[in-house]
Amino acid sequence: MHEKTPDENRLDRIRAKIKDFPAAPGLYFMKDARDTVLYIGKAKNLRSRVASYFQRSSDLASSRGQWIVDMVSRTRTVDYLECESEIDAVLREARLIKDIHPPYNSQLTDDKSFPYLEITTQDDFPGVYITRNPKSDKSRLFGPFTTGRDLRAVLVLLQKIYKFRTCHLEIDAADAKRRFFRPCLLYSIKQCTAPCAARIDKDEYRKLIGDLTRFLNSKRSTVLADLRRKMNKASKDLDFERAAMYRDRVRLIERLDERGSVEDHVQPEVFAKDPTDALDRLRKILKADEPIRIIEGFDIAHISGTDTVASLVKFIDGRPFKSGYRRFKIKTVKGIDDYASMKEVITRRYRQAAKGEELLPDLILIDGGRGQLNAALAALHEIDAPVPLIIGLAKKHEEIFTPDREDPIRLAAHNPARKLLQYVRDEAHRFAQHYHHILRKKSLLDEK
Structure with missing residues (x-):
C-alpha cells in the first residue's frame, strides 16, 4: 500500500476543504504555513475556480505558468469570502490587494482607482462628470464603477434624456451677463439646457438634476420598460437597426447597476488633498527642526470583542x-x-530601529x-530607541x-495640519477595521 507523502496529505486536506466552498461569486485566499x-x-464560482488549482491531472506550469506552480506549492490552506455579486467581488479584490500586497498578485497593486459618476451639487448649476478624483467632498457620488468605457457611453445616453451640463465652466446664477453667452453645440442638438447662456433658470435646472439623481437611485424600471417596448415595436416593424439601438441602450442602463457604493467600497486615496501646506504648518505647530516627511500612524482594533489587532x-x-x-x-x-496593546505593537515595530538597523519616521501618530x-x-524607552516626534490624536475633541x-x-476644524493628521489617523483606523470586517471575522491576519 502506497504511503502518502507530506505533500500529498497537504493537497488532500486542501481538496477536502474546497468541497465545502459555495458555488457562488466571491474571493479566495491562498495562505502559507504562517x-x-x-x-x-x-x-464566479468559488468551488470550481479554487478546485482547478489542485486537480490531480492539471498541468499548472503550462496553463498558468511557473509563478502559479510556486504559489500553489507554498499554499497550506485556502479561505474564501462569498460576495453578493461579481461586481462586489471585483471591487473587494482590488481593495484587499492594495491593502495587503500579497506577493503573488502582480495586478491591481498600483494606486489606480475605479471611476465615479459625480454630480457637483454644491454648484448653482451642478455638472455631471466621470472622475477618478472627485472635485469636492460636497459632491454627490455614484459608484465606484468597474469600467469607465461603458460609463462614458451611458452618460451620453443620460444627457440626451436629462440635458444636464458636462462642461467645466464656472456658472454663477447671479451673473446677468450669461444671457449674452453663446451656448455650445450640445444645446443645438438638444443634449444640454445651456445654463451657461441663461436658457434655463436655477430652480428648473435643479429639478432636472433631482430627476437624474432619483433615476440613478431607483431600479430604473420605467425607463427600461419604455426602451424595451420601443425595441420590440421596431423589431416587429422589421426596423432591426433601430431595434439594435434600443437594445444597446437597455444594456447600457443595466450597466449602471454594475457599481459599488461609496461607503462599502472605500477608495481613500481618491480623496487625498495636496499636503504641502499641511506639512509646513504641522512642522511649525510641533516646532520640528527638520521637515516632516515620513509619518507612521497606529490604531488598535478589537475583533468580536476578543482578538485584538x-x-x-x-x-x-x-x-x-x-x-x-x-x-x-x-x-x-x-x-x-488598549494601552498594553499599543505598547506591544510599538515595541515590535521599532525594535530594529533601536538596534540602529532601521530608520525611525519623522513623526509617530498614535490614535488616542x-x-x-x-x-x-x-x-520606546524600554527598548532604548531614539524618540522622534510623537503625538496622540484623540477623537472626541x-x-x-x-x-x-x-x-x-x-486646532481649528479647517486647519490643513489637523485635516492631515485626521487623514492619517482615520486611514489607520480604516485599515485596522477593514480587513477583519470585509473578511467577516475570518482569521487571515499577518502574524508580523
Missing part, C-alpha cells in the same frame, strides 16, 4: 505609502487593554489621548497630545 495571504483571486499606516510627503502598511495580531495581551501616548513612549505639553493642542 497563515499569511499569498494570493487573492476572484471567481493593530494597524500601521505610513505616509510619505503627506500621501499614503501602501507598501509600508502593516497589520499586527496582538500576542501578549489577554483581554481588551494621553494614555495611549504614554504607553507608546514607555515602549480632535485634541493633539504631545510629551512636552500638559495641555493638548487644539
